[in-house]
Amino acid sequence: MSDNDGTINGDSIHDGSGTYDVVLLVEQALSPADAKQVRSLHDEIEDPVVYHVLLPLEDAAARIEASLGTLGAGDLMAAPALAMNDVDIEALRKECADNSSAELQQTLVALQNVGGTCHGKVTSEPPVDALAAMVAAVDAREAIILTRSHVVAEFFHVDWTSRARRKLGVPVLHLIEHENFDEQASGSGEGVSGL
Secondary structure, eight states: OBBBSETTTTTTTTTTOOOOOEEEEEEEOOHHHHHHHHHHHTTOOOOOOOEEEEEOOOOOOHHOOOHHHTTTTTHHHHHHHHHTOOOOHHHHHHHHHHHHHHHHHHHHHHHHHHHHEEEEEEEOHHHHHHHHHHHHTOOOEEEEEEEEESHHHHHHHHHHHHHHHHHOOOOEEEEEEOHHHHHHEEEEEEEESGO
């Protein structure tokens, strides 16, 4: 727990000794503005801040379901074999893995460009389980979850935050990607507060 004098469990975050580890669970690549905003949260911490980024592997099965879902029910019932035969599952899985890896690299570069020290990995584990494991592995001081700003995406992923808060023993901050702090606080953005 954090005390008013900047100590956590008796360890000062302002003594330049040790690291202040933050685990970021991101849904997509961070923009330079997102990275700057995240970095600004830790400007006053004197210990070296290290970001550990987790990006869930894009789900090939979900992409297939979504593309099939755009077909009319009659079309789907008339020719489901045709629709599935046209899909190269392995190629789609590789494309998803490549896209996720590229988004992770973009995120790491964005954080490095604003002075952040960071590491990251693409994970195929359930996102909150991966977050909890990383928090424990690095003895993180806090976790930050960044989700897309679209209301529909927010509806599906707000549960990441509530599950993480129940599972972790560190503060969890939920941010909306591509919205600055003022937009999120005022409700003028697309996030949940804008409903």
